[in-house]
Amino acid sequence: MRTEKKYRGGLGVRRLSDLSDGQRVQIKRVNSKSKYGLRLMEMGFIPGEWVRVRWRGLSLGLCCELMSYRVFLGEEEAREVEICF
Amino acid sequence: MSSACVSEDLALSTSRKTFKWFLLGNPNGGKSSVFNGLTGLNQRTSNFAGVTMQDHRGFFRHGDQDVEVVDLPGAYSLYPRSKDEAAAVDFLLDGILHKEVDGIVVVANAFHLQRSLFFFTQIRELGIPTLLVLNMMDEVEEAKIEIDVAFLSDLLKTQIVCTQAHRQIGLGNLKKEMCRISSVPEFRVYRSLPEERISSLRRVLNISSSYLAFQYLRNQDLLKGLGDVDSSVLEEVLREEGFGGGLSLAQHQAKETLERHRFVREVLDSSVRFPESPGDSFARSDWWDKIFAHKFWGLLISLSVLALSFQALFYVAEPLMWGIEMGFSYLANVLSSVDSDAWWLRFFVEGLIPGVGGIVIFLPQIVLLFLIVGFLEDTGYMSRMAFLSDRWMRRLGLSGRSLVPLVSGMACAIPAVMCTRGISNSRARLLTTLAIPFMSCSARLPVYTLLIGVVIPNTLLWGIFHLQGVVLFGMYLFGVFMAALVSCLLHLFLPNPEGSDPLLLEIPRYRLPSFRTLFLYVYERSYSFVWTAGRIIILVSIILWVLSSVGYVEGSWFMPTDLSHSYAGYLGKKLQVLFSPLGYDWKISLAILSSFPAREIFVGIMSILYGAGHEGLLRESLIVSGSFTPALSFSLIIFYALSMQCFSTLSVVRAEQGSWKWPVLQFVGMGTLAYLSAWAVYSFFS
Numbered sequence: 119m120r121t122e123k124k125y126r127g128g129l130g131v132r133r134l135s136d137l138s139d140g141q142r143v144q145i146k147r148v149n150s151k152s153k154y155g156l157r158l159m160e161m162g163f164i165p166g167e168w169v170r171v172r173w174r175g176l177s178l179g180l181c182c183e184l185m186s187y188r189v190f191l192g193e194e195e196a197r198e199v200e201i202c203f
Numbered sequence: 204m205s206s207a208c209v210s211e212d213l214a215l216s217t218s219r220k221t222f223k224w225f226l227l228g229n230p231n232g233g234k235s236s237v238f239n240g241l242t243g244l245n246q247r248t249s250n251f252a253g254v255t256m257q258d259h260r261g262f263f264r265h266g267d268q269d270v271e272v273v274d275l276p277g278a279y280s281l282y283p284r285s286k287d288e289a290a291a292v293d294f295l296l297d298g299i300l301h302k303e304v305d306g307i308v309v310v311a312n313a314f315h316l317q318r319s320l321f322f323f324t325q326i327r328e329l330g331i332p333t334l335l336v337l338n339m340m341d342e343v344e345e346a347k348i349e350i351d352v353a354f355l356s357d358l359l360k361t362q363i364v365c366t367q368a369h370r371q372i373g374l375g376n377l378k379k380e381m382c383r384i385s386s387v388p389e390f391r392v393y394r395s396l397p398e399e400r401i402s403s404l405r406r407v408l409n410i411s412s413s414y415l416a417f418q419y420l421r422n423q424d425l426l427k428g429l430g431d432v433d434s435s436v437l438e439e440v441l442r443e444e445g446f447g448g449g450l451s452l453a454q455h456q457a458k459e460t461l462e463r464h465r466f467v468r469e470v471l472d473s474s475v476r477f478p479e480s481p482g483d484s485f486a487r488s489d490w491w492d493k494i495f496a497h498k499f500w501g502l503l504i505s506l507s508v509l510a511l512s513f514q515a516l517f518y519v520a521e522p523l524m525w526g527i528e529m530g531f532s533y534l535a536n537v538l539s540s541v542d543s544d545a546w547w548l549r550f551f552v553e554g555l556i557p558g559v560g561g562i563v564i565f566l567p568q569i570v571l572l573f574l575i576v577g578f579l580e581d582t583g584y585m586s587r588m589a590f591l592s593d594r595w596m597r598r599l600g601l602s603g604r605s606l607v608p609l610v611s612g613m614a615c616a617i618p619a620v621m622c623t624r625g626i627s628n629s630r631a632r633l634l635t636t637l638a639i640p641f642m643s644c645s646a647r648l649p650v651y652t653l654l655i656g657v658v659i660p661n662t663l664l665w666g667i668f669h670l671q672g673v674v675l676f677g678m679y680l681f682g683v684f685m686a687a688l689v690s691c692l693l694h695l696f697l698p699n700p701e702g703s704d705p706l707l708l709e710i711p712r713y714r715l716p717s718f719r720t721l722f723l724y725v726y727e728r729s730y731s732f733v734w735t736a737g738r739i740i741i742l743v744s745i746i747l748w749v750l751s752s753v754g755y756v757e758g759s760w761f762m763p764t765d766l767s768h769s770y771a772g773y774l775g776k777k778l779q780v781l782f783s784p785l786g787y788d789w790k791i792s793l794a795i796l797s798s799f800p801a802r803e804i805f806v807g808i809m810s811i812l813y814g815a816g817h818e819g820l821l822r823e824s825l826i827v828s829g830s831f832t833p834a835l836s837f838s839l840i841i842f843y844a845l846s847m848q849c850f851s852t853l854s855v856v857r858a859e860q861g862s863w864k865w866p867v868l869q870f871v872g873m874g875t876l877a878y879l880s881a882w883a884v885y886s887f888f889s
Contacts, residue, residue: 150453150457151453153705154705154707155457156282156453156456156457156460157279157280157284157705157707158707159457159460159461159464160279160280160282160321160460161279161318161707161709162317162318162321162464164460164461164464165461172489172492173489173492173493173496179590179593179594179603179706181492181496181590181710185315185317185318186314186315186317187314187315187318187709187710188709188710189707189708189709189710190586190589190590190593190603190706190707190708190709190710191706191707192593192603192705192706192707194705194706195705195706195707
């Protein structure tokens with residue numbers, strides 16, 4: 119249950135950091151109060167936007183595709199993005 | 204109407220008003236290519252976000268109008284997250300405040316319009332004449348995306364120019380529009396501004412844009428010392444706390460971000476048509492990433508790429524170095540054969556040729572080194588390396604973004620230290636700055652090559668690897684290890700109130716580097732290396748030649764036949780007291796002192812002191828002299844690997860950190876570490 123420890127919003131909340139390669143999801147909410155939340159939103163991580171995980175790094179980050187561009191995201195930053203399938 | 208690039212002097216000498224335009228946009232959007240195309244200059248471009256780290260200026264003349272173009276670092280928003288973004292935003296807002304900006308060109312990557320237009324709408328709302336450049340239109344056409352430029356222009360109330368800056372297409376139109384445009388209609392996207400709070404500020408500052416006033420409200424430091432504004436009235440306006448509407452700045456920002464993205468989405472829905480079956484423009488990059496960004500193979504490939512690169516430094520550069528060596532030998536022989544006692548002839552043969560030759564001979568290796576670093580950046584591979592290394596970097600208190608400055612530090616520490624501005628966490632930035640000088644830069648290469656050549660036999664290891672190349676690679680790994688060790692130690696002791704540095708890195712597609720871009724990068728860096736080192740070596744050569752040609756004993760001047768009786772010998776022997784625990788004689792001590800401004804001139808100085816015309820002869824002289832034992836050579840290598848002998852780097856560190864505290868600590872700390880380590884190595888091998 120290693121990943122459950124990382125959850126801040128309870129067990130029912132799914133986050134971008136939980137996804138594996140190739141999964142495509144819609145963004146539900148971004149924690150704008152976090153240190154990176156506003157920057158994530160400025161870069162296009164906004165509610166309603168679709169995002170796909172292209173590949174993951176050394177278990178501490180992932181490469182996402184959104185708005186036709188790619189961005190590397192650290193695990194910590196990816197946890198700020200809540201998603202829905 | 205003809206367009207011509209003019210030099211800075213010419214532009215400034217004219218009495219006509221010179222219009223000033225700022226160039227802004229997201230990182231890696233082709234801003235520097237547009238700047239180069241407009242001004243004819245050769246500002247560095249790359250396939251990596253955040254290459255422009257400071258403002259660059261250039262000029263062009265269109266018809267009878269002179270235009271100054273200021274290229275600012277890339278930014279994603281007017282709310283900066285890193286030092287380079289903050290520099291761009293402050294520079295822009297300050298320029299507008301002091302009425303120094305006639306217009307703004309926002310360069311947008313047409314392929315990533317949604318993200319680019321977000322920043323554009325912020326700029327456009329400032330109320331300054333703004334042009335939108337849709338760059339990289341060739342990629343849009345290739346992907347069969349149709350942009351209704353005229354309609355988009357109507358929706359954004361902005362003149363749009365389409366360009367392919369790397370092919371110089373569309374830049375003539377851009378120049379024409381820059382000279383034509385003088386005002387723009389009002390444009391508002393964010394409508395939740397606290398009007399009652401900013402209306403008085405607008406009046407005091409005499410500006411029409413509410414959004415601009417809001418930016419000054421959140422950035423009040425810029426308002427200090429405004430000559431033409433009554434400070435008591437301004438203080439009265441700013442006394443009220445908060446940002447109005449019962450919202451904090453972060454809440455305003457979040458609301459604004461959502462409103463802007465919504466607006467941009469609506470605009471794009473009605474002006475851009477995507478193909479029914481869109482091709483995956485990243486397909487080829489994804490295929491490469493399966494290998495290069497693989498969890499295991501990616502790291503292995505990174506290490507192999509670096510190892511092979513250093514082998515290439517020896518294999519490929521050797522014949523070229525031999526050619527240069529022969530050229531300098533020939534020159535020295537020709538001048539030596541002249542039957543004359545002229546002092547200048549002696550200066551050329553004994554001072555200038557060995558000194559300059561000692562530097563120039565390493566040019567092939569330096570060129571190759573810059574070529575490798577430039578290639579890695581331009582292909583887009585460097586971004587992947589940053590991502591792969593982020594996990595390890597964070598453990599050292601650094602960030603994935605530290606990798607590029609650190610790898611660039613293998614070429615030259617000066618641009619590498621400036622490159623740290625992209626790191627948003629101030630402690631990670633400081634640690635990276637302090638770690639960079641441990642990376643083996645190109646200036647250390649001549650010293651390593653010389654000393655490795657003296658103690659390591661020129662043979663092959665397992666019949667494949669050049670043994671000297673393997674040892675050289677070992678020295679680069681040693682630099683990496685020391686950089687990591689120092690970061691790790693400082694990470695333990697320095698507080699980090701900001702927390703870890705976020706990794707949010709835009710990933711470019713793999714691209715074949717443009718020959719022109721790569722050529723310019725290598726040419727400019729190599730030229731800078733030769734010019735910087737060359738000026739110092741000529742100056743030091745003159746001083747050293749005079750000191751080694753003259754002696755003074757019992758009230759009379761004389762020209763010593765033995766160098767040790769000259770002034771240089773006298774000075775060297777005094778210095779030897781300091782360096783004798785490390786086993787260094789007076790010549791080495793003098794060469795170390797002389798090379799404190801720039802470590803690469805060590806070889807040139809040694810060539811003068813040993814009377815060797817070029818590096819090959821010097822190496823032979825050192826071997827024949829027998830004084831360069833393995834203990835002494837290794838000790839000297841370690842000393843040069845760890846000491847901070849580059850005044851230019853110290854100046855840049857001072858500029859980046861804003862005080863002399865860190866450069867002084869860096870100089871003293873690295874010097875002490877170098878001395879003690881060199882002493883330990885000498886004692887161990889002796």
